Amino acid sequence: MTYxxxxxxxxxxxxxxxxxxxxAESHLWQFVESxxxxxxxxxxxxxxxxxxxxxxxxxxRSVGESSDVVSKEMYTFNDKGNRSMTLRPxxxxxxxxxFVERNLQxxxxxxxxxxxxxxxxxxxxxxxxxxxxSQFGIESIGSSxxxxxxxxxxxxxxxxxxxxxxxxxxxxxxxGDAASRELFSFRLKxxxxxxxxxxxxxxxxxxxxxxxxxxxxxxLNDQAILQEAPKLEDCxxxxxxxxxxxxxxxxxxxxxxxxxxxxxxxxLDYYNQTVFEITSGDLGSQNALGGGGRYDGLxxxxxGPDLPSIGFAFGIERVIQTMLSQGxxxxxxxxxxxxxxxMGDRAKQxxxxxxxxxxxxxxxxxxDFACKNLKNRLKNAEQRNAKYIIVVGDNELETGKAxxxxxxxxxxxxxNLIQLQEELSIIEGIK
Ligand code: AMP
Numbered sequence: 001m002t003y004x005x006x007x008x009x010x011x012x013x014x015x016x017x018x019x020x021x022x023x024a025e026s027h028l029w030q031f032v033e034s035x036x037x038x039x040x041x042x043x044x045x046x047x048x049x050x051x052x053x054x055x056x057x058x059x060x061r062s063v064g065e066s067s068d069v070v071s072k073e074m075y076t077f078n079d080k081g082n083r084s085m086t087l088r089p090x091x092x093x094x095x096x097x098x099f100v101e102r103n104l105q106x107x108x109x110x111x112x113x114x115x116x117x118x119x120x121x122x123x124x125x126x127x128x129x130x131x132x133x134s135q136f137g138i139e140s141i142g143s144s145x146x147x148x149x150x151x152x153x154x155x156x157x158x159x160x161x162x163x164x165x166x167x168x169x170x171x172x173x174x175x176g177d178a179a180s181r182e183l184f185s186f187r188l189k190x191x192x193x194x195x196x197x198x199x200x201x202x203x204x205x206x207x208x209x210x211x212x213x214x215x216x217x218x219x220l221n222d223q224a225i226l227q228e229a230p231k232l233e234d235c236x237x238x239x240x241x242x243x244x245x246x247x248x249x250x251x252x253x254x255x256x257x258x259x260x261x262x263x264x265x266x267x268l269d270y271y272n273q274t275v276f277e278i279t280s281g282d283l284g285s286q287n288a289l290g291g292g293g294r295y296d297g298l299x300x301x302x303x304g305p306d307l308p309s310i311g312f313a314f315g316i317e318r319v320i321q322t323m324l325s326q327g328x329x330x331x332x333x334x335x336x337x338x339x340x341x342x343m344g345d346r347a348k349q350x351x352x353x354x355x356x357x358x359x360x361x362x363x364x365x366x367x368d369f370a371c372k373n374l375k376n377r378l379k380n381a382e383q384r385n386a387k388y389i390i391v392v393g394d395n396e397l398e399t400g401k402a403x404x405x406x407x408x409x410x411x412x413x414x415x416n417l418i419q420l421q422e423e424l425s426i427i428e429g430i431k
Contacts (some may be wrong), residue, residue: 008131023320031331040114048113050094056084062093064269066209073121087120100304110142128286137313144308146246149274164328171261172276174244176236184235215263270295282325290314336366339386343393
């Protein structure tokens with residue numbers, strides 16, 4: 001009997017044989033994840049890690065019961081103590097929970113955090129949509145200034161641009177403060193009331209629970225009705241307008257192109273003021289790489305101090321998929337730098353000793369101890385794409401000298417085994 005991974009999940013493996021799954025090769029993930037970390041640190045963000053599951057109430061309270069994530073997509077279960085637990089569908093709630101619980105507000109006035117890891121949503125699996133997927137994200141807590149919004153968007157762009165991604169669109173909108181949204185909800189409901197029965201069933205539910213989210217509807221008939229609807233931008237308070245225009249001003253100054261999308265409200269309930277999303281023309285129907293926005297009141301709702309905050313998250317699968325479809329592949333599959341072929345037991349011991357010295361200095365070294373036949377072992381080295389090979393037999397052990405062969409140029413050079421690290425460094429141009 002064989003087992004398959006659960007629907008909507010995938011394995012990340014060193015070499016993927018299925019060409020449509022090349023994005024799930026581990027060297028790409030390592031490269032992209034270390035890139036995120038480097039850029040996040042350059043913007044002075046620090047890492048936070050939280051549990052993969054939380055008490056269910058946390059997500060009900062923060063993400064909001066009317067959101068698709070909470071109402072349809074959560075992996076919720078009762079543990080053996082009969083407490084309701086949920087695999088995290090997103091990270092903002094967990095980060096804020098940890099922030100309050102660990103009293104992080106005592107550490108200063110601005111808190112810049114980043115995270116990376118798996119999220120879980122019971123979604124209909126399709127290309128670019130999984131039930132376990134990975135996000136990279138950041139939360140910037142403590143500033144209500146538009147500069148904080150811009151720093152966060154700029155970080156996102158720096159990451160994507162330095163990965164070599166092109167053809168991205170930044171969609172941006174303001175959903176305003178509470179007063180702006182209240183006015184807009186009122187006007188929108190007045191407009192939609194006579195047409196309620198024509199709306200999709202999802203939008204009819206949203207009409208009561210969260211009318212703003214009707215703007216998000218993918219239903220074509222809903223979209224046609226919304227053509228004539230009141231506009232969110234006409235309901236923005238003067239403060240919200242000023243905040244938004246400053247954000248746009250700074251984005252221009254940083255040469256970050258944007259597209260104002262007045263229908264963008266984002267799926268979760270907690271957003272206010274700036275919201276944004278980044279799409280790629282090189283992904284299919286699931287074309288959003290990531291998005292985020294401001295969530296000023298959320299920390300207080302979760303029992304913390306009233307600190308304004310802004311954050312974003314993007315899907316690592318989609319970033320790697322976009323890189324591959326755009327032909328951007330900055331990551332090379334790791335290959336052994338040096339491949340030892342020992343002839344006999346004494347040579348094997350010496351090769352292991354030499355290898356362990358080199359490995360301590362971070363050289364990637366393989367010792368072929370498995371098979372006996374020299375021809376097969378040389379074939380192994382070729383197959384593994386080893387850069388250099390050294391065959392060590394009795395003669396080499398006696399003289400302390402061996403020949404190192406460059407497998408691509410076929411050039412051979414005599415080297416001193418006692419000074420192997422030194423000589424390898426010179427050949428590789430490290431010294
Ligand atoms: P969200 O938290 O829904 O705003 O999602 C932010 C980003 O996470 C999206 O733009 C996607 O890149 C990624 N994402 C969300 N849900 C999924 C999913 N089910 N499968 C793969 N990626 C996802």
